[in-house]
Amino acid sequence: MDGPLKELGKLETLSSGRSKGTTIQGSLDSLLKSLREAKDEIAAKGVVDPSRLRDLSQVAEGKKKEIEDKQKEVYSSMSRFGKAWDKKFPTALPSYSDLFSSPSSAAALERTVALHLLRTGQFDVAETFLDESGVEIPPKLRGQFVELHEILKALRNQNIGPALDWADRYQEFLQSRGSPLVFFLHRSQYIRLLLSTHPPDPEAAIAYANKHLGPFHDEHEAELRRLMACIAYLPLSKLQRSPYQDLAQPQLHFDLEALFAKEYCATLGMSRQVPLRVVGDIGGGGALARIEKGKKVMKDRKSEWAQSDELPIELPLPPENRYHSIFACLVSKEQSTEINPPMMLECGHVISKDSLSKLNKSAGTTLARADFPVHFPLFHFTQIPAKPMTSNPPEGNGPLRRATRSLSIDPSKLVPMDKTEALRLPGHSDFNVLFIGAGNIMFGSPEGPWNHSFRLEHKLGPRLKVVGLIDPNTQRAAEALEKKRGSFVVAAYQATHICKTLDDFIRVMSPEEKPHAVIVGSPPMFRGILQKGRDIEAQILERFPGVPLFVEKPITTGPLEELSETHQLAKRISDSKTICSVGYMLRYLKAVQTMKKILEDNKLTVMCTIARYACAYEAIAKPDWWDKSKRHALLFLRYCAVISCRLIISAGPIIEQGTHFCDLSRYFGGEVDISTVEAHSLEWDENAGHLSKLTIDESQIAPENRIPRVTSATWKYESGAVGSLSHVVALQGTLYSCELEVFADGYQLKLVNPYSTPVLYIRRPGDDNETSITFTDDDPFFSEISHFIDTIEGREENEPRILSSFDGLHVPSPAKHHR
Incomplete structure (x- = not known):
């Protein structure tokens, strides 16, 4: 209907006088005004001036031409509208007998x-x-419809009170239907409270959740996990770029109106959709025209349709009008029915029951697949019931996939945190965890989604017991524990010891409190080598031999000469066969593992990697971030970023921001020939390095310590492939721009926005166009913690899936650097 409606709009514009230029009415009014003026002038003078008559004649001719031109436009528009209408409805309207006589x-x-x-x-x-x-409509029914729309109006004004009052009156009815209405009403209010404070203060929302959402835990556990998890991504600007961005969409609140109307009408014995609207949408949407055309074709061919329960042609229907799934058998090409339902073979293929019976007659008591020559007994078939339509396809490749790939994970096994059931395995008691560090990495902050404690709570559920929290700043540790003990996870932190050192913890620890895992989240300058005060990993290996370690990246920071000690530490971890994972979470992204799967399934060798990280500097207000004396970014890039994700020797913008891209480059390209690394930088005092929206006073930093605006490096991998990284301090606002491209023979894989909503663009052989996959529901932080725990407890099907550990270190040689 777009064509006719477009032409109708043009016709309305011309007819109503809203078009550009003079209208017909305007031309007539102007002509009448000129005639009146001439009449008054002649009456006043008593004589007729021939020149005035000539001018009046010219004015009349001009206005006549204007009116004719405008009429031509109207007639032309009417003609185009008629043609568009005829094109849309080429056949005449059918004539039917009076159905309502x-x-x-x-x-x-x-x-x-x-x-x-x-x-x-x-x-x-x-x-x-x-x-x-x-x-005659009963007054009671009319009053109920008035009540319905009053409540819908209240919901539109963000007032859930009337809806909750109604739900209380019909509580038993709603429960009998398994309706989520009350839960969704409280969820809406929770989200509003969560986003109503600036800066974010979730205490009021959490208190509301404890009071009103707690009773729904058993029925909506997964959704409650999502509601709690989204707190880690506040404020709203970050939530909108997180795996929980759907909770920040206004549609979450608007959908309440449709859900409430559905439940209200159900109490009246009415359908969830308005019948007359459904008829109009389907019929007016082209169904009647298709049916009439089908009738005409069948009449011309002198054929009839004998099936009374189905139509001879397929009608396109919008998703909301598809009430069940449809299956067409690949063998018989027929649609399934209740009498002839779809049947699944043990191998996973699905055919209709009639086709299965026919194959059975020819194959005897077993059935073989041509491409899978294994015979299945006939009782190994499962009838598949028709299911309600859903707009979300199943994740992954289904349960039949059994592929195992080294140093990678089947993307279908990366289950989001909110869809993971907390581990409640028989024979498994409490899981003791020791925290090293009480900062943002461990307990979260508004600056980012880091929060290891939060992921552990969702992975282990009631089994989690944090036996100790070690931090020199015991006041900060106590404040972190106080918040945890005031929430629904109090049981995990009720008996946590606060200690300044590992030795202090050992002195107060009981035998039952020996940790099953240690999470190291202290600053990197205080760990990663063997010097006293910076040897926490070595202390853990000595006091708790064999206890798995999770170490946040970077492993350490410091001068190049300390690398030998980091090597020794790595060797100790490897020789002791201690499970160790390092916090490079982007390796656990579904998008990254999908890229890995494509490369491995097609036996491809990477030819080139191109990494780009452009930060929004306007939002970076930490003076230390801009001070090169505290953050030797280029040193990191030159000596170890591209060598190993496990070895970091200093801090800086590239470590804080680009380190993950350096790691992913190595993950895809392999080991780097460090002698080939060459870097260039754009410094602050060069003409192109001027920044107009700095939020810090850079004059307080010594000129020689101000960070470069651009750092770009290239290198060769040991395989011969080429890699590059560009880190740019240039964007304003708040959104960053990050991409990683991987090239192989015939393939281009481009990962965009890995930190928010990753999008993977794929170009394959035989097709010049890219296809894209958007991963809207992924939390690599949780996937990393989840696989760490699964590896500890031996639940991995094949090899342990620790994708980043302490092994594989190399001592780098100097690289070339140019300003």
């Missing part, structure tokens, strides 16, 4: 129209229609 059918139609007007809230029109048609 009997009094009973006419009364039914009028009652349907009256109920439609009441149900859609058109009460004034409904009253007029009821008066003129004489249809």
Whole structure:
């Protein structure tokens, strides 16, 4: 209908006088004004001036031409509208017998129209229609429709009170239907409270959740986990770029109106959709035209349709009007029915029951697949029931996939945190965890989604017991524990010891409190080597031999000469066979593992990697970040970023921001020939390095310590492939721009926005166009913690899936650097 409606709009514009230029009415008014002026002038002078008459004649001719031109536009528009209408409806409207000639059918139609007007809230029109048609609608029913729309109006104004009052009256009815209405109402209010404070203060929202959402834990556990998890991504600007961005969409609140109307009408014995609207949408959307065309074709071919329960042609329907799934058998090409349902073979293929019976007759008591020559007994088939349609396809490749790939994970096994059931395995008691560090990495902050404690709570559930929290700043540790003990995870932190050192913890620890895992989240300058005070990993290996370690990246920071000690530490971890994971979470992204799967499944060798990280510097207000004396970014890039994700020797913008891209480059390209690394930088004092929106006073930093604006490096991998990284301090606002491209023979894999909503663009052989996959529901932080725990408890199907550990270190040689 787009064509006719477009032409109709043009015709309305011309007819209503809203078009550009002079209108017909305007031209007539102007001509009348000129004639009146001439008449008054002649009456005043008493004589007729021939020149005035000539001018008046010219004005009349001009206005006549204007009117004719405008009329031509109107007639032309009417003609185009008629042609567009004929094109849309090429066949004449069908003639039918009067379907509503009997009094009973006419009364039914009028009652349907009256109920439609009441149900859609058109009460004034409904009253007029009821008066003129004489249809009787009980006052009680009319009052119920008024109540319905009053509550819908309240929901539109963000007031859930009337809806909750109604739900209380019909509590038993809603429970019998398994309706989520009350939960969704409270969820909406929780989200509003969560986003109403600036800066974010989730205490009021958490208190509301404890009071109103707690009773729904058993029924909506997964969704409650998502509601709690989204707190880690506040404020709103970050939530909108997180795996929980759907919770920040206004649609979450708007959908309450449709859900409430559905439940309200169910109490009245009415369908969830407005019948007259469904008929109009389907019929007016092209169904009647297709049916009439089908009838005409069948009439011309002198054929008839014998099936009374289905149509001879397929009608396109919008998703909301598809009420069950449809299966067409690949063997018989027939659609399944209740008598001939789909049947799944043990191998995973699905055919219809009739086709299965026919194959059975020819194959005897077993059935073989041509491409999978294994015979299955006939009882190994499962009938598949028709299911309600869903707009979300199943994740991954299904349960039949069994592929195992080294140093990678099947993307279908990367289950989001909110869809993971907390581990409640028989024979598994409490899981003791020791925290090293009480900062943002461990307990979260508004600056980012880091929060190891939060992921452990969701992975282990009631089994989690944090036996100790070690931090020199015991006040900060106590404050972190106080918040945890005031929440629903209090059981995990009730008996946590606060200690300054590992030795202090060992002195107060009971035998039952020996940790099953240690999470190291202290600053990198205080760990990663063997010097006293910076040897926490070595202390753990000595006091708790064999206890798995999770170490946040970077492993350490410091001068190049300390690398030998880091090597020794790595060797100790490897020789002791201690499970160790380092916090490079982007390796656990579904998008990254999908890239890995494509490369491995097609036996491809990477030819080139291109990494780019452009930060929004306007939002970076930490003076230390801009001080090169505290953050030797280029040193990191030159000596170890591209060598190993496990070895970091200093801090800086590239370590804080680009380190993950350096790690992913090595993950895909392999080991780097460090002698080939060459770097260039754009310094602050060069003409192109001027920044106009700095939020810090850079004059307080010594000129020689101000960070470069651009750092770009290239290198060769040991395989011969080429890699590059560009880190740019250039963007304003808050959004960063990050991409990683991987090239192989015939393939281009481009990962965009890995920190928010990753999008993977794929170009394959035989097709010049890219296809894209958007991963909207992924939390690599949780996937990393989840696989760490699964590896500890031996639940991995094949090899342990620790994708980043302490092994594989190399002592780098100097690289070339140019300003």
